[in-house]
Amino acid sequence: MAKVYKVVDPLQPGTSTQGLETDWSKCVLCQEDTSEVLHCPAESTRATQGAGYKTIAELLVGFDRIGCLPTSINLSRLDDGNGIEETLQRHNAKWHDSCRLLYNRTKLQRAEKRKKPPEDAADDC
Template structure:
């Protein structure tokens, strides 16, 4: 049996095809990493979690975004590749203490492993 996981996108109504052009501005880590829009909505930051696995949120989101990128889609209007500084999306998110709106986290699409 293969050790490689297969993934299937199960919620894609909010995704945009990769061919859509995206602005090349650097990520502003003070804003939501997923939408880059200023808002009065609170931002969630896994680095501030009191859980023993406080960085796990970065790994999970990074893995999901990578899988969505491989499926040729991306969430909202940002280019997922901008969230990877060369050592993986999860590592980049963690290093920059990325934060996001709960609504944006839910809009990026749900990936289930089969």
């Protein structure tokens, strides 16, 4: 699979995604309109309700910490001040299962291992 992730440079002016709003009716991970069915943990009536948000929030933060989040995901958009989990929950965030699969613990651990020194955060994701 092609690695097309770009590292966001917070010092780079002009190209900031500021002002971009999250469209909560779309997949929060890719924000794209596709024919794929959206999965919404908030619509689950099981006792595990909300658990999906906690997990994805932890994983997104983990990927962000090592600079491996794709630019399509802007964590500041997914956190309106009360934390990502809470924000996702409040907006009944949805996602494609295929997008969700990109963020799992195994991948995170592997990526963390590849990233040894933080200064080395080039484009190795």
